[in-house]
Each structure stands twice: as C-alpha cells, then as structure tokens.
Amino acid sequence: MSLSDKQIKSILKRYEARRLINKKASKERLDEVIQKIPHVKVINDTITDKSLDISKSIFNSPTDRESLLTTLKNELMALKKKRTELLIANKYTADYLDPIYTCALCKDSGYVGDHKCSCFKQAIIDVAYAQSNLQGILQVENFEHFNFDLYDDEVNKAMGISPRENAKSVYAYCKKFTETFDSTFSNLILYGQAGLGKTYLCNCIAKALLDKSKTVVYVTAFQLFRLLETYRFHNNEQIVTYDEIDDIYTCDLLIIDDLGSEIINQFTTSELFNGLNTRILSKKPTVISTNLEPSGWSVNYSNRIVSRIFGHYTPLKLIGNDIRLKHYN
Ligand SMILES: [Zn+2]
Known part of the structure; x- marks a missing residue:
C-alpha cells in the first residue's frame, strides 16, 4: 500500500x-x-x-x-x-x-524487528480505505454489545424459528468464525432484508479480528468496485496503484458490505470473481453481506461465481422485521 x-x-x-x-x-x-x-x-x-x-x-x-x-x-x-x-x-x-x-x-x-507490525499495516489500511472511523464504530458495534432483544421472539412459521433464536445462532456462528480464524479457513455470506443487523455483525467480526492483530479491509461493494474501476480505467483522474489494490487480495480478512448495491455489469462481475477466487486460492477468508436472497445471486452474478465461489461460503440468513426502528423505542 x-x-x-x-x-x-x-x-x-x-x-x-x-x-x-x-x-x-x-x-x-x-x-x-x-x-x-x-x-x-x-x-x-x-x-x-x-x-x-x-x-x-x-x-x-x-x-x-x-x-x-x-x-x-x-x-x-x-x-x-x-x-x-x-x-x-x-x-x-x-x-x-x-x-x-x-x-x-x-x-x-x-x-x-525490521518488519511493520500488524497494527501499523492496519493503520495504513485504515487511511488508504478511508476507514479511520471504523475503530470508533467498533467501540459500539461489537459482540459484547449485540442486543438480541431487538429481534422478535415469535416463531416465524415459514422458517420454524423465531427471529431472535435465529439471530442467536447466526451470532454464535460468526463468533466461532472469529475464534477459529487461525485454524479453520471459511467464508461467510450474511443475507436477509435490510435492517436485520448484517452490517452490525460484520462490525462485530471486524472488531474481534482486529483485537487479534489481524489486518481487516472493510469496504462496501460500491466502494470496492469504484476503487477497482479507478485502478483499471484511471477514472476521476485519480491514480490508484496496484499496491493500493493489493490489500484487497492479501489482507487477513476482507469484508464486503452490501453486495448488490454496486452497479452490476460485466466488469464488476469479472472483478468480483477474480478477487474472491484469488482469496479462496490463498485461503484468505472473506465475509460478505447482501440483501439479495440466494435465488438472486445467480440472477445478478454469473453461474460461474455462484458455483465456483459461493460454494466456499457458509450462508447465514437473518430474518424478522427491520430492527433499526427499534433502537429509538
Ligand atoms: Zn503493533
């Protein structure tokens, strides 16, 4: 970088x-x-x-x-x-x-010694990806502060589970993901409607791993593709060097928030495939959050992505009503 x-x-x-x-x-x-x-x-x-x-x-x-x-x-x-x-x-x-x-x-x-400490690498990533405010957010949004009460505890008939019980199991899975990060290679895709705590869970995961001195790049899909586009086509008269893209492939954890919010075209689809595939090959975990249901994944992205990439991801679905409104009750 x-x-x-x-x-x-x-x-x-x-x-x-x-x-x-x-x-x-x-x-x-x-x-x-x-x-x-x-x-x-x-x-x-x-x-x-x-x-x-x-x-x-x-x-x-x-x-x-x-x-x-x-x-x-x-x-x-x-x-x-x-x-x-x-x-x-x-x-x-x-x-x-x-x-x-x-x-x-x-x-x-x-x-x-002569090498940059992981905290220094992370400081550079924070500046480069304009995620310097991340640390502040993570003081609030972390596993310790997760509030299950925001989720309804009435059983959802179609799912056979209440949103609260479901959130508990998704939470447990995400927490375990961070605890076994060094020993187990896995990737997560958190999906469900907007406002069910997907970004919050991404933040919990980021905090737990930053605390373990891992390097974490946190980007929205929109930011990610704008960065890649600028790199490829030198848009906005801004020069993005390969070094700046490198962290996306090499950081310990990549979090892509809100996949599906980007403009989907051949370019973004092939970049997504390359990026995620490179990380899988080098056993670098990625966490994705998206509002898209699995049926929409193959509509938005090619079958190649869905079969080659998403097969390596554990899908975790959040259900219920928008919990953001409940913060203000
Ligand atoms: Zn250090």
Whole structure:
C-alpha cells in the first residue's frame, strides 16, 4: 500500500502520541503505588543505583564484564521479586508496574524487528480505505454489545424459528468464525432484508479480528468496485496503484458490505470473481453481506461465481422485521 509521506508521517505522529499517553499512565500508576507502598520507591532507587554501579565497574575492569553482569542480574531479580510481592500483598496485579502498551507486539513502535507490525499495516489500511472511523464504530458495534432483544421472539412459521433464536445462532456462528480464524479457513455470506443487523455483525467480526492483530479491509461493494474501476480505467483522474489494490487480495480478512448495491455489469462481475477466487486460492477468508436472497445471486452474478465461489461460503440468513426502528423505542 503506497501512502503519501504526509499520510505516513501522520500515522507515525499518532504512535508518538500513543507512547506519550501510555508513558504518562505508567508514571501515574507508579506515583499511586509509591503513595501507598513507600518501600517500592526504595526498591526502584536501589535498582537504578545498582545498575549504575555495575556500569562503572565494567568500565573500570572490562574483563570482569560477564561475572559483574551475572551478579547484577541476580540482584535485580531478587529486588523485582520483592516488589511484585509487595504489589500482590497490596491487592495490585503482579504486572501493575509493567510498561503500558497499546500494542504489546511492537511496544507501540510500529515495527517488530525490521518488519511493520500488524497494527501499523492496519493503520495504513485504515487511511488508504478511508476507514479511520471504523475503530470508533467498533467501540459500539461489537459482540459484547449485540442486543438480541431487538429481534422478535415469535416463531416465524415459514422458517420454524423465531427471529431472535435465529439471530442467536447466526451470532454464535460468526463468533466461532472469529475464534477459529487461525485454524479453520471459511467464508461467510450474511443475507436477509435490510435492517436485520448484517452490517452490525460484520462490525462485530471486524472488531474481534482486529483485537487479534489481524489486518481487516472493510469496504462496501460500491466502494470496492469504484476503487477497482479507478485502478483499471484511471477514472476521476485519480491514480490508484496496484499496491493500493493489493490489500484487497492479501489482507487477513476482507469484508464486503452490501453486495448488490454496486452497479452490476460485466466488469464488476469479472472483478468480483477474480478477487474472491484469488482469496479462496490463498485461503484468505472473506465475509460478505447482501440483501439479495440466494435465488438472486445467480440472477445478478454469473453461474460461474455462484458455483465456483459461493460454494466456499457458509450462508447465514437473518430474518424478522427491520430492527433499526427499534433502537429509538
Ligand atoms: Zn503493533
């Protein structure tokens, strides 16, 4: 993914801000602990003094370096053990004074060794696909906040199940999809009328996987095809490079929301086939939401897509009345 220098700089600035905030939070914790357990300060000062002493000794007699370092290591271990005991005795967790990181993988540096951390890759994807507001939405729309009460609990005669029970089983399936993401390759297609929580479930899935440090590209079908069209035909005098398209094929999870809302023509159909087929071949999961019923899939898209692609998808149907109206009751 190629972003401008300015965009990259602004991402790196956010990392810097994050480090400062976390450092401040760590310092506040330390102040609080010292207030309550003054001996922790004595231990911390001793750790600093001993480290300095040893550095000096090594400087004075470099040949003793190894044995001096071993002595230091043992002394520091004993001091830290004592500090942990004090923390636990005062009802703190053992790691309460450990440095705080938003991303433990890269310690908020954005890099693990020479490689970009998944959080950095995701930050780039968020900027590139203008999904920076996704994080905000996901704080609200996630598995923890899913509300089954919005679904009717009267049995739907045609389906033999109530919309609420049905939503529970779809929810459970989606949750399991995220839990077994690393061990099982599968794809989902969530369908049903508008307003039954399909986008909400897509968001739940996105949040659960972002929390697992997976890269997630979230696009509406409309956005996706506009992007591909711009890439192929250089429309809108905007240049989209292959790098920018690459994430669609390579991200850990691709979510295409509202399939069927795009303008369907030969171009979109063949792009859809290529994109989804590439992901299947490389065992990269995709989640699709659509208002179209399965009978409409082959009407809108070619039989090739329906038989070759959708055969690899688990269809999950949501039923009931539009739940969006109930939010305001
Ligand atoms: Zn990271």
